[in-house]
Amino acid sequence: MMTDIxxxxxxxxxxxxxISIIIGQQQQQQQxxxxxxxxxxxxxxxxxxxxxxxxxxxxYEQEWIISSIYLQTNTKLNIxxxxxxxxxxxxLLEKLCQHLNSTNYLFAIxxxxxxxxxxxxxxxxxxxxxxxxxxxxxxxATNSYTLHMQTSSxxxxxAIRDIIDHFKWGYDHSKLLFVYEKYxxxxxxxxxxxxxxxxxxxxxxxxxxxxxxxxTSGHSILAELRNKADPSKQIIIALSQxxxxxxxxxxxxxxxxxxxxxxxxxxxxxxxxxxxxxxESGVQLTSIQLVPNKSxxxxxxxxxxxxxxxxTVKYILRKLLFDNEYEKERLIPQQECSWKKLFxxxxxxxxxxxxxxxxxxxxxxxxxxxxxxxxxNYSIRIATDSAYGKEEENGQxxxxxxxxxxxxxxxxxxxxxxxxxxxxxxxxxxPFMSFGITILFRKPLRPRPNLFAxxxxxxxxxWLFMSIAYIGVSLFxxxxxxxxxxxxxSPYSCKRHSEYLINRFxxxxxxxxxxGSLMKQTIDYGPRSLSTRVLIGSWWFFSLIMIxxxxxxxxxxxxxxxxxxPIDDIEALAKQTEIKYGPLKGGSTEQFFRSSKIPxxxxxxxxxxxxxxxxxxxxxEGIEWVKKSKYAFLLESATNEYNVQRHCELMxxxxxxxxxxxxxxxxxxxxxxxxxxxxxxxxxxxxxxxxLYIKWWKERNIPERCNNSDVDHKKKSFANELDLKDIGGxxxxxxxxxxxxxxxxxxxxxxxxxxxxxxxxxxxxxxxRLRRDLHFALxxxxxxxxxxxxxxxxxxxxxxxxxLNVKSNCVQNNPQETISSIDRERLTIVPLNHSPCHRxx
Numbered sequence: 001m002m003t004d005i006x007x008x009x010x011x012x013x014x015x016x017x018x019i020s021i022i023i024g025q026q027q028q029q030q031q032x033x034x035x036x037x038x039x040x041x042x043x044x045x046x047x048x049x050x051x052x053x054x055x056x057x058x059x060y061e062q063e064w065i066i067s068s069i070y071l072q073t074n075t076k077l078n079i080x081x082x083x084x085x086x087x088x089x090x091x092l093l094e095k096l097c098q099h100l101n102s103t104n105y106l107f108a109i110x111x112x113x114x115x116x117x118x119x120x121x122x123x124x125x126x127x128x129x130x131x132x133x134x135x136x137x138x139x140x141a142t143n144s145y146t147l148h149m150q151t152s153s154x155x156x157x158x159a160i161r162d163i164i165d166h167f168k169w170g171y172d173h174s175k176l177l178f179v180y181e182k183y184x185x186x187x188x189x190x191x192x193x194x195x196x197x198x199x200x201x202x203x204x205x206x207x208x209x210x211x212x213x214x215x216t217s218g219h220s221i222l223a224e225l226r227n228k229a230d231p232s233k234q235i236i237i238a239l240s241q242x243x244x245x246x247x248x249x250x251x252x253x254x255x256x257x258x259x260x261x262x263x264x265x266x267x268x269x270x271x272x273x274x275x276x277x278x279x280e281s282g283v284q285l286t287s288i289q290l291v292p293n294k295s296x297x298x299x300x301x302x303x304x305x306x307x308x309x310x311x312t313v314k315y316i317l318r319k320l321l322f323d324n325e326y327e328k329e330r331l332i333p334q335q336e337c338s339w340k341k342l343f344x345x346x347x348x349x350x351x352x353x354x355x356x357x358x359x360x361x362x363x364x365x366x367x368x369x370x371x372x373x374x375x376x377n378y379s380i381r382i383a384t385d386s387a388y389g390k391e392e393e394n395g396q397x398x399x400x401x402x403x404x405x406x407x408x409x410x411x412x413x414x415x416x417x418x419x420x421x422x423x424x425x426x427x428x429x430x431p432f433m434s435f436g437i438t439i440l441f442r443k444p445l446r447p448r449p450n451l452f453a454x455x456x457x458x459x460x461x462x463w464l465f466m467s468i469a470y471i472g473v474s475l476f477x478x479x480x481x482x483x484x485x486x487x488x489x490s491p492y493s494c495k496r497h498s499e500y501l502i503n504r505f506x507x508x509x510x511x512x513x514x515x516g517s518l519m520k521q522t523i524d525y526g527p528r529s530l531s532t533r534v535l536i537g538s539w540w541f542f543s544l545i546m547i548x549x550x551x552x553x554x555x556x557x558x559x560x561x562x563x564x565x566p567i568d569d570i571e572a573l574a575k576q577t578e579i580k581y582g583p584l585k586g587g588s589t590e591q592f593f594r595s596s597k598i599p600x601x602x603x604x605x606x607x608x609x610x611x612x613x614x615x616x617x618x619x620x621e622g623i624e625w626v627k628k629s630k631y632a633f634l635l636e637s638a639t640n641e642y643n644v645q646r647h648c649e650l651m652x653x654x655x656x657x658x659x660x661x662x663x664x665x666x667x668x669x670x671x672x673x674x675x676x677x678x679x680x681x682x683x684x685x686x687x688x689x690x691x692l693y694i695k696w697w698k699e700r701n702i703p704e705r706c707n708n709s710d711v712d713h714k715k716k717s718f719a720n721e722l723d724l725k726d727i728g729g730x731x732x733x734x735x736x737x738x739x740x741x742x743x744x745x746x747x748x749x750x751x752x753x754x755x756x757x758x759x760x761x762x763x764x765x766x767x768x769r770l771r772r773d774l775h776f777a778l779x780x781x782x783x784x785x786x787x788x789x790x791x792x793x794x795x796x797x798x799x800x801x802x803x804l805n806v807k808s809n810c811v812q813n814n815p816q817e818t819i820s821s822i823d824r825e826r827l828t829i830v831p832l833n834h835s836p837c838h839r840x841x
């Protein structure tokens with residue numbers, strides 16, 4: 001029993017001793033424990049940074065406790081946060097003085113939205129409190145108690161000047177726009193305006209003082225910039241986060257956030273930017289960033305600087321209190337890191353209904369390939385007035401050209417012709433398709449069957465001359481046959497001598513003989529004298545050529561469909577007045593005729609300008625006019641060929657009037673132009689554009705009825721009418737034959753008359769003999785028979801012949817009268833009513 005009581009008392013005594021020792025140690029620790037207090041000044045209007053700071057403080061305090069236990073130290077870390085409003089600097093001064101009087105601070109960390117106030121640096125330096133300044137300072141000269149975590153405005157100004165010199169801003173008659181919000185930002189101009197290498201950029205200052213009643217809003221600044229004839233393309237922005245968002249929103253609404261402007265943002269971390277302003281805008285953006293994108297932590301610049309300040313304090317405390325080397329984890333690497341923003345192109349393409357969906361598709365295919373090669377995105381919209389563009393009376397341009405000149409679009413693609421006036425307001429890439437101005441006209445209708453189609457192989461002039469030749473040759477043959485004595489022959493083939501002679505080539509037989517020869521018919525009599533044979537031979541040669549030519553051309557006319565257009569070329573179109581013609585309203589073709597100095601085109605423009613109704617608003621409207629009325633549409637050959645392939649009733653008339661090209665339109669100074677031009681040249685060399693042309697022009701959307709037809713009417717073979725110039729030589733040969741025949745007939749007539757004079761015993765002169773024979777040949781009432789000389793066998797006188805004296809001047813049809821007038825004593829005459837083979841004496 002006693003033993004148990006003693007044991008319990010001993011146990012309680014031991015516990016009491018342990019408790020006493022512990023309490024004593026705690027009291028001793030409390031007597032020797034020290035504390036380190038750090039004050040942090042942070043802006044009230046930056047809740048994100050405040051939340052990040054609270055997280056950092058909690059982590060550091062936890063890490064400090066663990067380190068204190070491990071290192072067996074009694075030092076406690078206290079971090080106090082003081083929030084303030086930057087606009088009330090007097091209240092900030094009062095609050096700072098109260099905290100300094102009540103607490104002994106070992107370190108101070110300050111963060112201001114703008115540059116640190118001067119009095120903060122003065123108070124902390126006067127109280128010998130080490131100061132970590134996170135905000136920007138106006139001067140690089142600091143005291144021994146201040147450590148600047150951020151670069152000074154002077155150094156930042158030097159960086160900005162290096163950027164300006166690199167991009168060559170503000171030189172060559174261009175000006176920079178510097179937009180700032182607080183007067184402290186003017187400190188950035190110290191090095192920017194400094195003359196460097198004999199060069200100084202030209203800068204326009206615009207203050208955005210939102211707190212002042214006389215403030216200038218960002219919208220007014222941007223509107224003034226937008227309306228300038230030569231606006232500044234480079235803008236330096238030194239604004240706070242809130243003001244920057246509003247400024248960029250106004251810039252986006254006014255079209256400033258685009259590829260044609262370069263923005264340099266100062267004072268705001270790139271991570272804090274609202275990227276919705278830049279999506280697909282193509283804007284060139286440059287920013288000075290302290291924290292690289294490759295950092296392990298995704299800190300913003302201000303958060304990173306705040307963490308650097310706390311890490312610096314922690315490093316110093318460890319060095320001082322624990323004398324232990326502490327390698328701080330570095331947040332910012334030593335190497336330089338450049339931040340680049342890859343642009344996203346926003347291409348505005350307009351396609352009206354001028355050429356249909358195919359030009360849209362071929363342009364999109366080409367643009368897709370270029371975008372794939374250059375790695376940019378684009379969006380498409382239709383031009384506001386659905387026109388390519390022309391210069392108005394006020395000097396402004398409409399359509400695509402107007403939008404590109406006003407920089408509301410980046411690219412213009414379609415049937416956009418490269419012309420000199422357009423080159424004055426926009427830029428063009430290398431051409432991707434060449435063309436010329438042509439005439440679109442309706443195919444002539446198939447002619448109705450002609451009852452007298454057999455007359456068409458020869459012209460009316462040839463038919464007329466053939467008729468004249470036929471009549472002339474017939475009459476000439478009749479005359480030559482009467483003049484030629486060898487055409488007079490006995491009517492009896494079995495009797496050598498006859499009382500009279502006949503001539504088969506009377507007037508009727510002459511006409512029948514010539515028409516029969518022409519028709520290749522058989523005639524049972526032919527010429528006997530050389531003169532008439534020459535004449536007939538010439539006529540036969542003439543008939544041979546004419547019949548062969550007619551037969552060949554007739555076959556061609558009957559087997560070939562003839563489609564004759566009323567116009568063949570631009571000159572024929574200009575000469576006529578029945579068919580109306582005109583180009584697309586507001587297009588490059590209209591501009592060509594308006595500015596042309598060629599007399600032919602000037603005359604055509606005078607005709608078109610006096611008739612406003614000949615200018616269609618769209619290509620589809622012009623095509624309908626061509627189909628339904630007598631109208632010739634003047635348009636580009638590419639558009640013409642496209643429509644001819646798909647409208648079988650249309651055709652292209654004539655050749656190219658001039659040579660032009662399609663190109664992609666860009667704004668002046670666009671960075672896209674050269675890069676897209678190089679890609680277009682590569683696409684032409686590898687055949688990509690040619691394949692697109694074949695695909696969309698000749699293979700897609702073509703009616704089946706036109707696929708196997710020859711749409712070009714020029715490729716059809718036509719039989720041309722034979723003109724007098726083509727066969728005029730035949731008429732010359734015929735005239736030569738007639739001439740030779742006449743000469744031979746004259747010689748025959750003369751020599752025969754001379755022989756008869758000799759038979760007369762020289763009782764008559766040669767002149768009298770010629771007169772008598774000529775009178776007989778030209779007798780109008782004569783027949784085709786005449787008396788002859790008969791050989792008198794009874795007198796055996798072969799040399800004596802008696803010329804028959806005719807009662808009348810011509811031989812009559814009654815042979816008995818002729819016989820009664822002949823000297824019956826010397827001649828033996830065979831009457832006509834006796835057999836020609838029975839001699840009557």
